[in-house]
Amino acid sequence: MRFGKTPLFHQIARLFDIGKSRTRDQRKQGDPSHARHLGLISGLLLVAPAAIAQPITAEDFLSFDADQARLGQLLFYDKILSGNRNIACGTCHHHDLGSADGLSLGIGEGGSGLGPKRTAGDGSTRIRKRIPRNAPALWNLGHRDIRVMFHDGRLMPSDLYGNGYDSPADEWLPQGLTSLLAAQALFPMTSQFEMAGNPSENEVAGAVHDRIDKAWPILAKRVRTIADYGAMFVSAFDHIDRSEDVTIVDIGNALAAFIGTEWANFDSPYDAFLTEGTPLPADAERGRQLFFGDAGCVRCHNGPLFTDQEFHAMALPAFGPGRTRAWDPAPRDVGRMGATDDLEDAYRFRTPGLRNVALTAPYGHNGAYDNLLDMVRHMADPLGARARWTRDKARLPDVPWLSEIDFIIQSDRLEMERQASFVDAEPVPLTDIEIDDIVAFLHSLTGKTARQRPLGRPETVPSGLPVD
Template sequence: MTLAAPAALAQPITAEDFIAFDADQARIGQLLFYDKILSGNRNISCGTCHHHDMGGTDGLSLGIGEGGVGLGPDRVPGDGADAIRKRIPRNAPALWNLGHKDVRVMFHDGRLEPSDLYGNGFDSPAEEWLPQGLGSLLAAQALFPMTAQFEMAGNTGENEVIGAVHDRIDLGWPILAKRVRTIPEYGEMFVAAFDHIETPGQVTIVEIGNALAAFIGTEWANYDSPYDDFVRDGTPLPAAAERGRQLFFGTAGCAQCHNGPLFTDQAFHAVGLPAFGPGRTRQWDPIPRDVGRMGATDDLEDAYRFRTPSLRNVTLTAPYGHNGVYADLRDMVRHMADPLAARAEWTPEKARLPDVPWLQEIDFVIQTDTLEMARQAAFLDLRPVTLSEGDVDDIVAFLEALTGKTALQRPLGRPETVPSGLPVD
């Protein structure tokens, strides 16, 4: 693969590059984002795993979803009937700049993308059951955590939402929409913010998804990093970051995949990250593994390939990788330079997993499957490059220069209260 010249990859971002969302809809989305009313058992919100205090993530390798208590590294897995039965199989993805018009695929395995295949504008896990009227890829994405058992929906038998979802993926959404629109404050806000809504009774999951997208798409738009100053105005980077930039776009080869305005090609690559956790298991597959893109396409060529993440504000979104395998950014850089060597040296302590005694048996069992480990090591798209520790430090300095100066000063932030009256994490 031929490396592009650094100048060709230095692309600035402007406000015109983002979808123009409605501010009143974004305000509704802010409240819904932190309102546990959208979960089956009313005990978790979008914000629980994508919190402002943690840069839009949860600070965990694999999250503690529905049933857990607390935030981030301090979140505990619950007890008794409410105890979690499984870790979330993948790391909570960052939300930065998802409203950019160039974003064309969602989730670590890309199972959501624009398409005319089902007549609703998207190729998604809901197939033809995804409703019409969702205004963006981001709006469609917002609906799926609500249907996920271990994320927001809850366990079978616990509530009407998960029961409906088990019958068909779309049948839980009307239940959630009714919960929202029958709260007077929400009903009034939707009527005021959406031109086609004349009464609260008209609010559906489509308006809820579009409101969440308006919030996420505007709240986490951020492009005022030192690197942006360098690209727009020629403001020099600090010496270490400049050395890192030259390595990044040059001999280290990072820009082969992390390129463009969002520092991602939005393609799928096998990078050999060590496996652990419950895996994103598929029907008829008894192994607790995650085959990545192959899980969405059923194409063996896609085995163990995952979407390239954006690197903007990457210093705020540890741990790293589709399973949060590295809590330290330097470890992630070292891995990308020499995946096989890093796999051999990896230990569970490099991840960030809260202790869940009843899940310990499954947490690292995949590491004992020698055949599966050999398969994962064989599917590798990276060629090793030699980096000194000084080079690693310089690349990390460059990645730090991708952090926005106002990244932690978001327009709306976390609300103190929400219309449902439920507690806000």
């Protein structure tokens, strides 16, 4: 790789100049931490320079059709895709909430309202449990580098089943999905507590209970028999000549076109720093130097999306129902191990990307922290922060019939010891000022137009169902 006199070159050079001066001064003062600083800089050599700090351009994204994206926008906010017609993709990934839901653990099918004001329902339709994991934000999921989906990575490209993906649907995932994002869009529809509902309540949930792929034709028929949707599919897809041809694959591809274009965003102050050399504010600049230097954040949060897309155990406090396995009903979440059944993957979760991270609280796979400051503190000292964590740091709307079990896993001493024994990071001593500076840098990753999306939330949808 050739390096010219570009902002990227200057940034890397500046990092090493800072390292030289700081370690020289530390050595003169007899400060042993100079060795740690040198070690971190040496560690950066193991990360390809282009992965350390790299601007994004429009060419880095998958190409999506604009008509399909407009169709996907309507489907994204249409509750027709849920079993009981009472929740949409946009309910938990809303424009007003930075493409997420503002909750630690969401209230899915059976609830009502939006975000922190969402309630858990009542009577026979009230929720039976919270969503086990935090709703991930959707920023830049159309980037060509994306190679894994979900907190545990249970969806990724693969030839294992002959359909292009290793997914929870195994060989039953249909052919023809044009992107990883399109494949991902199909699974919330089949999740009992997210969108499908309980097996006794509707034909979609009943079909999922038989086999996951049995529900998708039901949902596709619902959509294509709405005249406006049928006409839009014929217009947007060359291979569709009549509404009867619409399948769940086309729906998934339309949703991907919307998600992949709607939340593409790369005009942050940090991008201006990379491409034009525009200085960051002083505190953000100090935070940037820490992020790429002493704090070591770059070891996992690298590349254009600030994620290595790998899996790490960071000892986040445990609560909620957990994403349990059929043979392991304890309310715990074993992370990547739940997808691989490999003990080496226990309690490891995918590194989240950090672009627009300031807009997507709470943080962590279960939303354990409701602000960036506390999340950075945890990353700097996982076990110490875990010990100090208090329940008020989570955003959990009051659900009286679940309150007794929300934190029951914490009473399992042996499980708590197991989780604490799986940690992939050593503590990094940071002062309060340094943590504030890192948070300032993370705020510099917020796009100037992040709150001004191309299509936004539609006022109405073709099904006539209410829009959240």
